[in-house]
Amino acid sequence: MTTLKDIGEELSLSVATVSRALNGFPEVSLRTRQKVRETADRMGYRPNRVAQRLVTGRSGMVGMVLKIKPDMTADEMFFEILTRLTAALSVRETDLVLAVDQGTDPVAPYERMIERNILDGFILNAPQTNDPRIAFLRQRGIPFVVHGRAAPDADYAFYEIDNQAVSADAVDLLVALGHKSIALINGTLRHAYAADRLTGFKTAMARHGLRPQATSEAVIESHGYTKALAMLAAGTPPTAFLCASTQVAAGVVRATADRGLRIPRDVSIVAHDDAHSQVRAVDFDPPLTVTRAPLRDACEPLAELLLDVLGGKPAPECQRLIKAELIVRGSTGPAPKEA
Amino acid sequence: MTTLKDIGEELSLSVATVSRALNGFPEVSLRTRQKVRETADRMGYRPNRVAQRLVTGRSGMVGMVLKIKPDMTADEMFFEILTRLTAALSVRETDLVLAVDQGTDPVAPYERMIERNILDGFILNAPQTNDPRIAFLRQRGIPFVVHGRAAPDADYAFYEIDNQAVSADAVDLLVALGHKSIALINGTLRHAYAADRLTGFKTAMARHGLRPQATSEAVIESHGYTKALAMLAAGTPPTAFLCASTQVAAGVVRATADRGLRIPRDVSIVAHDDAHSQVRAVDFDPPLTVTRAPLRDACEPLAELLLDVLGGKPAPECQRLIKAELIVRGSTGPAPKEA
């Protein structure tokens, strides 16, 4: 393996000069710089990353912990995220070390990875309100970036969509169409994003002088189905639903069909669409009106932000709150005439 | 971060002594060794892998490249394998670094990871016949262990089930039951395991003086269905099928039902079962006779073998060829009386 010393001897230069020449420092003359570059290429020099890391204190590796469901499967989208994240980091000369969260203590896998002390930082996802992992990493002073924002006053690096605006935009659209009885079928409030959606929903409804109806549970089809069915059977049934996901929307669609209601004539539906490939908003009949913010779009920014954090950029400059796009399709229409 | 120097200063010992004490060298007295161990624990010492690697050439980290399908999903079983592998390596003080194969050149991700030269070795899976990755790693002299055997005369470390025996055992069982027309619905021959299954099948059939019928394609339900349908419609329809997987078996079952045939009265089925949780052999009606070899059982041995290879154990001693278990259930029965 060619080393700096080899190149130095070849050219009768010190390793220091060779190092600076290759790293493009201005204090080495252009002529030597070129000569060094050329000989380095000729001799097939590759910097020894290990040595580089030893002296710089950086390892060029970041960690991520996979949360796995009890049946040892994971989210369908996970692989796409993983792929894109790996690619985004790879461009930045950074590798991803994976660990698996086997339940019990959410902090344990982070502790284990830190113990090995070869990691520069972490990428976290799916933060919960008062997430213990975030508290842990901050207390230990370990750099990290979160996909999601655990609290509105977060003082760490994150990438997140504006979940309050997601609800607010949907409410505004529906109110403009004349809807007054609007229900939110939300995710479990344990998740920070769901809490934000609820806040945004309540605020927007209050702004229009309307009474909010909401329920929070897992974002699965059956939840959408049972809750929508129950709400439609109640005294003042909603004329519009805000769905936490397209999966939930599928359940709501099934419930309205069971009740003999038509979309959008009797019931309007707006869903949030994170572009899961499984349940596509455009495949609905009628196609779903959505607030759209593909999860995969987070990968590039997350990599970028983490590198910024590692580079010492202050946290406030490493926060991205993105607006979801409101896409109006066939599942929303004017509110039905009052009965 | 605690270093050897810190411990040395704490105990008024040289770093050399501390290093030897922690690595259990005999030339340091028992008393100091214990004292050092204890203070190291107390101070939370963790060896710096980067520094270790620089001087020893070992980093305690191994790599694995994930092959992802074009739709960016991966095998359902993948997470379980990943979990178990991580755990098995963790016990051996080794970390797993993941990269993702984004198509195009199968060797490229390995090259990238090697360039970073912080890895001690690799775990490969799903080898193909004449796998370029294996050729590459061997040519570069990089240690690796393969889950699967790319060729019968493999001269590298691997863990694999005896795929020729898988077919042979099934054939022997069926022949003992009186079957003469037996078909193999195999995986694509590009995969080394499928080539082995075919060889074993042909050899076993020849041994019994029978003419083999075989087809090779992706191990999915539809392949089992279409091929079985075609074969059952042919001149001398098989009375028994060997299926590459339980998924394929599901297709074959559907095809026999479509033809109005009954299992095992008219058609017997033997499948290979690698214990995917999705399509379970015992959930079939009747439950499937299988050659069983859970994929997950490979994790411990793979970790063990890789560490052996890294420790310099010669390749021939790092090869494991495991027999699959033949489990006879309701899907096999005596051959039907000749028409």
Added chain:
DNA sequence: GCCGTGCTTCAAATCGTTTTGAAAAGATTT
């Protein structure tokens, strides 16, 4: 009292890089 003999411990070199502080060379001013 001198010298070998184990048994422990140590200082120093090593790995390949980055970075600091100083020296050498060249250019400019006095």
Added chain:
DNA sequence: AAATCTTTTCAAAACGATTTGAAGCACGGC
């Protein structure tokens, strides 16, 4: 031509571990 300033180069320290060769110490034998 001496003095000063700039530009370029260098030797050495640092990162944190392992490993080599040597030294300190107590011991008993001569």
